[in-house]
Amino acid sequence: xxxxxxxxRRIKSVKNTKKITKAMELVAASKMKRAVSKxxxxxxxxxxxxxxxxxxxxKLEEVTHPFFTPARNATHSVAGGExxxxxTLIVLITSNRGLCGAYNSQVIKKTILKLKSLENEEVDxxxxxxxGDGTMRRxxxxxxxxxxxxxxxxxxxxxxxxxxxxxxEYKIGNYKKVYVAYTDFVSALTQxxxxxxxxxxxxxxxxxxxxGLDSPKALLLENPQSKALGSTYxxxxxxxxxxxxxxxxxxxxxxxxxxxxxxxxxxxxxMLSMKNAxxxxxxxxxxxxxxxxxxxxxxxxxxxxxxxxxxASVS
Amino acid sequence: xxxxxxxxxxTPEKLVLEELVDEVIIPTTEGEIAVLPEHIPIVxxxxxxxxxxxVNGEHIPFAVxxxxxxxxxxxxxxxxxxxxxxxxITEVVILADFAEHVSELSDxxxxxxxxxxxxxxxxxxxxxxxxxxxxxxxxERALTRVKIADKWRTRKYRK
Numbered sequence: 001x002x003x004x005x006x007x008x009r010r011i012k013s014v015k016n017t018k019k020i021t022k023a024m025e026l027v028a029a030s031k032m033k034r035a036v037s038k039x040x041x042x043x044x045x046x047x048x049x050x051x052x053x054x055x056x057x058x059k060l061e062e063v064t065h066p067f068f069t070p071a072r073n074a075t076h077s078v079a080g081g082e083x084x085x086x087x088t089l090i091v092l093i094t095s096n097r098g099l100c101g102a103y104n105s106q107v108i109k110k111t112i113l114k115l116k117s118l119e120n121e122e123v124d125x126x127x128x129x130x131x132g133d134g135t136m137r138r139x140x141x142x143x144x145x146x147x148x149x150x151x152x153x154x155x156x157x158x159x160x161x162x163x164x165x166x167x168x169e170y171k172i173g174n175y176k177k178v179y180v181a182y183t184d185f186v187s188a189l190t191q192x193x194x195x196x197x198x199x200x201x202x203x204x205x206x207x208x209x210x211x212g213l214d215s216p217k218a219l220l221l222e223n224p225q226s227k228a229l230g231s232t233y234x235x236x237x238x239x240x241x242x243x244x245x246x247x248x249x250x251x252x253x254x255x256x257x258x259x260x261x262x263x264x265x266x267x268x269x270x271m272l273s274m275k276n277a278x279x280x281x282x283x284x285x286x287x288x289x290x291x292x293x294x295x296x297x298x299x300x301x302x303x304x305x306x307x308x309x310x311x312a313s314v315s
Numbered sequence: 316x317x318x319x320x321x322x323x324x325x326t327p328e329k330l331v332l333e334e335l336v337d338e339v340i341i342p343t344t345e346g347e348i349a350v351l352p353e354h355i356p357i358v359x360x361x362x363x364x365x366x367x368x369x370v371n372g373e374h375i376p377f378a379v380x381x382x383x384x385x386x387x388x389x390x391x392x393x394x395x396x397x398x399x400x401x402x403x404i405t406e407v408v409i410l411a412d413f414a415e416h417v418s419e420l421s422d423x424x425x426x427x428x429x430x431x432x433x434x435x436x437x438x439x440x441x442x443x444x445x446x447x448x449x450x451x452x453x454x455e456r457a458l459t460r461v462k463i464a465d466k467w468r469t470r471k472y473r474k
Contacts, residue, residue, distance in 0.1 A: 041329045047324055048408055052358065052385050092440045156412070158450065233387075236359035237344045245360065246383065249410075255328060 004299065006293040011285055018281035024099065025274035031152060032188070032267035038153075039185065039260040049250055086176030087122040089144075089169070090114070091138040091162075091198070091255070093262040094132030096119055096148060101193040101273035103183060103266050104131040107193040111181045112139070114195050124175070126162065128259065143171075154259055156252070170199050182258040183265035189272070191265035196255060318352035320405040322368045324377060324414045331414045332377065336368035350386055352405045357386045363459040365417070366409055372397065373447050373473040376462035378420060380456050382411035413456055417472060420464040428464075432457035442457050 092111055094104045108131075117122060127133040127146040136143055145165055150158055169175055178199040184192045235242065322339050324331040340349045342364035348357075361382040368375040385408045420428075435454045 038328075042327050043409065044330050045325050045327045048323075048385075048410055049383075052383060052408075052410065130337070189426060234355055234357040236348075242358065242360055242383070249382075249412075253327060 004292055004295045007288055007295060011288045011292065014281050014284050014288065018195070018278055018285070021274045021278040021281060024279060025271050028100075028267045028271035028274060032264060032271055034153060035260060035264035035267055036185070039257070039264050042253075042257055042260060046253055049246070049253060053246060053250065086173060087124055088118055089124050089126065089166070089175040089178045090195075091126045091128065091166070091178065091180045092132040092136065093180065093259060094129035094135075095262075095266045096130045096150075098131065099267055099273065100270035101276075103191070103269040104129075104135075106191075107181050107183050107262075108132060110193040110195055114179065114181070115141075126166070128162065150259075152263070154256070154263065156256055159252065159255055159259060160188040163248075163255050166199075166255075167248055167251060171256070175199075180255065180258055181260045184259045188268045191269055196258070198251065200271050318337070320350065320354070320407055322407050322409075324366065324379070324409045324411060326411050326414050328399075331411075331416075332368075332372075332375075334368065334375075336370045336375070340367040340369070341407075342366070342379075343384060350376045350405075350407055353363075353388070354405055355387050356388060359384050361381040361409065361411060363455055365463045366411075366414070369410045372471070374471070375419040376463070376467050376472050378413075378415050378417060378460055379409065379411040380413040381452070382409065382458050384409050412452070415460070417463060418462055425461055425464045428457045432461060436444040 090111060091109070098104070111132075123141065125141050125143045126135050127136055127143055127148070128150060130148045133143065133146045133148055133234060145162075147162055166178060170178060177197065179195050180198050181193070181195045184194045186192055319335040319337055320339065321333070322336045323333050338349060338351055340347060341359075342362045344360040344362050347364075348359070361379060361384050363380040364378075366377045366379050368377075386405065387408075388405050389403055432454055435450055435457065438450060
């Protein structure tokens with residue numbers, strides 16, 4: 001009997017685990033839904049700001065804003081040429097909590113690969129999320145800022161600090177390049193760890209980012225005739241100032257978008273891994289039940305044979 | 316039907332409004348402008364204040380903070396607005412950091428915003444420069460809400 005008791009206890013504990021994973025799956029699913037709808041909602045704004053930038057871009061050539069051209073030190077007043085002395089900054093977006101499959105490890109792996117390619121450059125990190133923060137500290141990277149208390153449901157004001165820090169550091173020429181490592185939300189089943197250059201803004205890449213959003217709206221906005229009219233825009237106020245604020249907004253918007261994407265990815269990969277765990281627990285319960293029944297049957301057979309043996313010896 | 320223009324108010328969080336209106340009044344950094352259908356394409360910075368759309372003499376006010384306004388002329392009507400507008404339409408896109416219909420600024424929310432503005436002002440005094448920008452935008456948002464809600468309290472407007 002001792003054998004069956006043991007198995008019974010194990011079945012019970014696996015059942016409990018299954019309940020927990022099921023609950024986590026459901027929580028992740030509802031969080032994912034919210035994150036996805038937020039991601040979609042912000043795409044409209046991203047599209048329009050992109051369109052505005054293209055409208056302005058007719059005049060962009062005469063604008064020399066540090067966001068659009070490689071940052072220069074005050075001493076390097078020659079146009080063009082990258083700032084050789086500046087460092088590289090990587091913004092790493094990870095989750096605060098674990099139990100979400102390969103979500104964190106994938107983006108971290110990608111970052112470490114990137115680090116290898118930047119071997120002889122000085123690299124600083126900004127980390128968003130505890131997991132990436134911990135890993136980068138272990139690896140011994142220089143973390144200049146870490147934002148680990150971001151809520152699950154982020155709003156734009158939550159990342160003001162991040163984007164302000166980033167843009168001001170970039171503007172004074174501390175960094176020559178800024179990358180963001182994040183996870184792109186392709187669908188509920190596929191997420192892709194990615195590294196994107198955030199600054200300096202090159203028009204092609206910016207376009208890529210917004211094309212990557214591939215909402216049907218983007219196609220609608222691709223109206224060749226309205227683009228042709230772009231050069232006839234009237235600008236009110238100082239165009240340089242306008243472009244500067246627009247560029248800053250776009251940077252902030254991109255970080256926001258990437259955070260949203262990462263968030264949606266995190267939740268969906270957590271949902272998936274919890275679903276897998278739940279399925280595995282179900283399988284285990286089935287196996288254990290089978291073993292339990294066999295043991296029980298063996299017990300009964302043994303008892304019967306003992307009884308009949310006893311009866312045979314009595315008569 | 317007289318000509319109308321399409322007013323769109325977009326924030327990073329959502330599309331706040333998409334509607335056909337007769338006229339729209341926009342606070343830009345250079346001063347208030349009124350945009351009528353077939354306005355010349357223009358790009359301007361937005362000042363915090365109220366964007367007012369006017370339909371049939373009725374006002375639709377929105378409190379907005381920070382952003383841009385783009386007025387453009389779409390030569391072809393979009394599939395949605397194809398009926399009766401074959402010659403194209405003027406589109407006004409307002410990209411704001413924050414936008415809210417005045418009716419959403421209930422008295423309760425306004426008193427809260429007021430209290431928050433005061434609190435933020437006090438906090439801003441003690442804070443170092445680092446956090447200042449954040450507080451500044453928060454403060455401006457709260458102040459704008461109060462100001463615009465006060466302005467429209469006694470006026471008539473459409474929901």
